[in-house]
Amino acid sequence: MTTEIxxxxQARLEQTLGQLVVDMGAAMNGALVLIGVDLGLWRALDESGPTTSEQLAARTGLRERYLREWLSAQVASGYLTYEPDNDTFTLSPEHAMALAREDSPVYLAGGLHLISSVYKDRLRITERIRNGEGFGWHEHDPELFVGTEQFFRPGYRANLVDVWLPTLDGVVDKLRAGATVADIGCGHGVSTTLLAQAFPQSTIRGFDYHDGSIARARELAAEEGVDNDTFEVASATDFPGSDYDLICYFDCLHDMGDPVGALRYARGALADDGTVMLVEPFARDSLPENLNPVGRMYYAASTVLCTPSSLDQPVALGLGAQAGERRLADVAAEAGFGTFRRATETPFNLVLEARP
Known part of the structure; x- marks a missing residue:
């Protein structure tokens, strides 16, 4: 039987090729964005206002011919504007918030380190996919850990203390009075240290199975001068302690091989009136509902980061980064939680509350 080809x-073909050209340009320019971060170009543009390539070269001490090409690429990408009458390039305040100002709640440039790491690991991940094997979080290029920290930090800083925690039933009052908190899968400890800074009467314990991340978390906490948080190497099903008032999972439960087992262990470690705070990548409950730019990014990340991590661990459930609230509710119910609800959301995250 032959299949008719x-x-x-023609119109759809042109549309397909056009999209690929756009995507290829974005993939190339992602490296240039990071080069701009590393060389201080975004910061210099933010501070200088409209500037020529010669003025930027004088300000940064870099070769003008390189800068001219870099600036032109950013105009073509829509990140800078160009005024031909006076040959100047300008970074708008809105783009500066995303590309130049690291304390901005919408700073995203650092997250491109995460994408850079994927290209470095591509061949090894391809082999694992070919063989049906997982790829552990700890196996990735170290740039992944830097990118994860820098991608999530702005959102956590902007939302965790002032927006997310107040939506949880009675949690803020406990934290102010002095609570015991476990931050599971804490990575570089950004969330752990934010909690410790906001609630000095509480004890915040960060746990992660990756020893390199725990070492970095300790360094960052020391730099911030925080002394009521601690960091230990431990997994989601063997971390020490009991009677926790709050157990948190920030963008990590879906990476685990056995999320049901992790939440079941957490339920046993909670105080009778304790709370689990589950922060997960934003997703609706079906593929058609997630066909948008955020869903596109998260499905891609899930293919090369989240799902391989889960498949590398016992049980290998493979929730994926776009599991959605309904699937996560099923996981919590199977783990023995009686109450599960969406507390709030952002364009990038679902914030979910589980109670015994």
Whole structure:
């Protein structure tokens, strides 16, 4: 039986090629954005206002010919504007918030380190996919850990203390009075240290199975001068302690091989009136509902980061980064939680509350 080959629709073909050209340009320019971060170009543009390539070269001490090409690429990407009458390039305040100002709640440039790491690991991940094997979080290029920290830090700083925690039933009062908190899968400890800074009467314990991340978390906490948080190497099913008032999972439960077992262990470690705070990548409950730019990014990340991590661990459930609230509610119910609800959301995250 032969299958008739259909002739391509010319308009759709042109649309497909156009999208690929756009995507290829974005992939190339991602490296240039990071080069701009590393060389201080975004910061210099933010501080200088409209500037020529010669002025930027004088300000940064870099070769003008390189800068001219870099600036042109950013204009073509829509990140800078160009005024031909006076040959100047300008970084708008809105773009500065995303590309130049690291304390901005919407700073995203650092997250491109995460994407850079994927290209470095591509061949090894391809082999694992070919063989049906997992790829552990700890196996990735170290740039992944830097990118994860820098991608999530702005959102945590902007939302965790002032927006997310107040939506949980009675949690803020406990934290102010002095609570015991476990931050599971804490990575570089950004969330752990934010909690410790905001609630000095509480004890915040960060746990992660990756010893390199725990070492970095300790360094960052010391730099911030925080002394009511601690960091230990431990997994989601063997971390020490009991009677926790709050157990948190920030963008990590879906990476675990056995999320049901992790939440079941957490339920046993909670105080009778304790709370689990589950922060997960934003997703609706079905594929058609997630066909948008955020869903596109998260499905891609899930393919090369989240799902391989889960498949590398016992049980290997493979929730994926776009599990959605309904699937996560099923996981919590199977783990023995009687109450589960969406507390709030952002464009990038679902914030979910589970109670015994």
């Amino acid at each position: 259909q002739e391509p629709d």
